[in-house]
Amino acid sequence: MLQNFVLVSELKVCEGCLDGESYGAIELLTGYSAPLDSSLLFFVRFRIDRVTSYARSRKIKRKREIMGSESENLMIPCLDFSKDKLRIREGSEEWKIMSKKVREACESHGCFFLIYDDDVKKGIHDDMFLCMKELFDLPLETKRKYKSPKAYRSYNGDSSIIPLCQSFGIDDASLSEIAQAFTNLMWPRGNPIFCETMKCMSSKMAELSFMILKMIQEGYDLPKQYTSEIEEMKSSSNFRLMKYKVPQSGDEVCETALLPHTDKSAVTILCQNEVQGLEVLSKSNNWIPLKIPNQGFAVIIGDVLKAWSNGRLHAATHRVVMSGEKERYSIALFAMPKDEMKIEVPSEFVEEKIHPLRYKPFNYGDYLQFFVSTLKENALDVFAGI
Numbered sequence: 381m382l383q384n385f386v387l388v389s390e391l392k393v394c395e396g397c398l399d400g401e402s403y404g405a406i407e408l409l410t411g412y413s414a415p416l417d418s419s420l421l422f423f424v425r426f427r428i429d430r431v432t433s434y435a436r437s438r439k440i441k442r443k444r445e446i447m448g449s450e451s452e453n454l455m456i457p458c459l460d461f462s463k464d465k466l467r468i469r470e471g472s473e474e475w476k477i478m479s480k481k482v483r484e485a486c487e488s489h490g491c492f493f494l495i496y497d498d499d500v501k502k503g504i505h506d507d508m509f510l511c512m513k514e515l516f517d518l519p520l521e522t523k524r525k526y527k528s529p530k531a532y533r534s535y536n537g538d539s540s541i542i543p544l545c546q547s548f549g550i551d552d553a554s555l556s557e558i559a560q561a562f563t564n565l566m567w568p569r570g571n572p573i574f575c576e577t578m579k580c581m582s583s584k585m586a587e588l589s590f591m592i593l594k595m596i597q598e599g600y601d602l603p604k605q606y607t608s609e610i611e612e613m614k615s616s617s618n619f620r621l622m623k624y625k626v627p628q629s630g631d632e633v634c635e636t637a638l639l640p641h642t643d644k645s646a647v648t649i650l651c652q653n654e655v656q657g658l659e660v661l662s663k664s665n666n667w668i669p670l671k672i673p674n675q676g677f678a679v680i681i682g683d684v685l686k687a688w689s690n691g692r693l694h695a696a697t698h699r700v701v702m703s704g705e706k707e708r709y710s711i712a713l714f715a716m717p718k719d720e721m722k723i724e725v726p727s728e729f730v731e732e733k734i735h736p737l738r739y740k741p742f743n744y745g746d747y748l749q750f751f752v753s754t755l756k757e758n759a760l761d762v763f764a765g766i
């Protein structure tokens with residue numbers, strides 16, 4: 381009977397030690413909430429003991445889940461495009477071998493790790509993260525000046541759904557006039573280091589995304605006639621800068637800082653500071669923490685390539701969880717088509733028995749609009765599925 385008299389919110393204030401998980405646990409144990417009476421404090425303490433052990437067991441369970449998925453993490457390939465410091469040359473034997481590996485990784489996991497070292501890239505990673513800190517440290521009213529009519533571009537730091545995340549999305553950031561306009565808006569007195577670093581980092585990442593797209597074409601031995609389609613798939617890009625706050629509720633708690641989703645791009649390239657947090661959902665339905673190599677990238681297949689390849693390439697669902705005491709900074713480059721591109725499955729991907737046609741042709745801009753207005757989890761299948 382007593383359990384009906386626990387007010388969850390007062391409990392939280394009273395004890396000041398309950399995190400999100402424990403709070404949920406109390407609701408679970410009590411069924412519903414009612415005003416807390418001081419005579420019930422003994423009972424409440426007893427409950428808290430139970431709740432704490434419940435929360436502890438949840439944490440252990442999560443640790444086990446992570447350990448269980450660790451073996452799957454090891455299965456996600458790490459591909460070195462700069463092997464022996466020699467850049468893989470298009471058309472070479474190494475290029476062909478690597479292309480098959482890219483195809484395989486994108487079919488099995490929808491993602492892979494990428495290492496790529498060259499003289500231009502050296503140091504730029506660190507410079508970019510220093511620049512990002514400077515950007516996110518600007519006053520809120522300055523950051524809010526960055527507005528765009530396009531979805532997921534404007535400065536976003538006030539979302540009640542993902543309160544730990546702040547972001548900016550800049551289209552075609554490698555173009556001088558765009559990088560300059562963004563820099564001038566944030567720093568009216570100028571910040572040439574930021575401007576140059578952003579241009580350089582975004583063009584490096586765009587170059588890598590094109591390389592991956594070409595490898596996918598090669599990996600399937602598709603004829604040259606598809607080269608122009610592959611080029612169209614990266615004719616736009618969005619350079620997204622993100623900062624994730626440390627969760628307030630205690631360092632052992634993992635909070636979802638970015639909700640599960642698939643990207644609406646053709647392909648996404650991502651890197652981060654030293655703080656991990658990205659997870660992908662494996663085909664066997666386990667969340668796998670992606671340990672992105674230092675100075676390396678994670679590559680994730682988006683909805684466009686999934687549709688175009690008739691579902692052979694897997695658009696991996698992913699999310700960000702935050703724990704620990706350090707802020708996370710991440711950078712994503714979304715390579716995508718222009719709105720007017722028609723996405724149509726090449727006949728080479730269709731095979732009556734094993735691979736019947738799964739997607740009807742659609743206009744990329746229409747798909748984006750559909751997604752933004754419905755936010756459906758399985759938007760691609762609802763919009764273009766057969």
Ligand SMILES: O=C(O)CCC(=O)C(=O)O
Nearest residue numbers: 620622650658700710712
């Ligand atoms: O911050 C990350 O690591 C992931 C970001 C992401 O998935 C996105 O912006 O679509």
Ligand SMILES: [Fe+2]
Nearest residue numbers: 641642643698
């Ligand atoms: Fe994403």
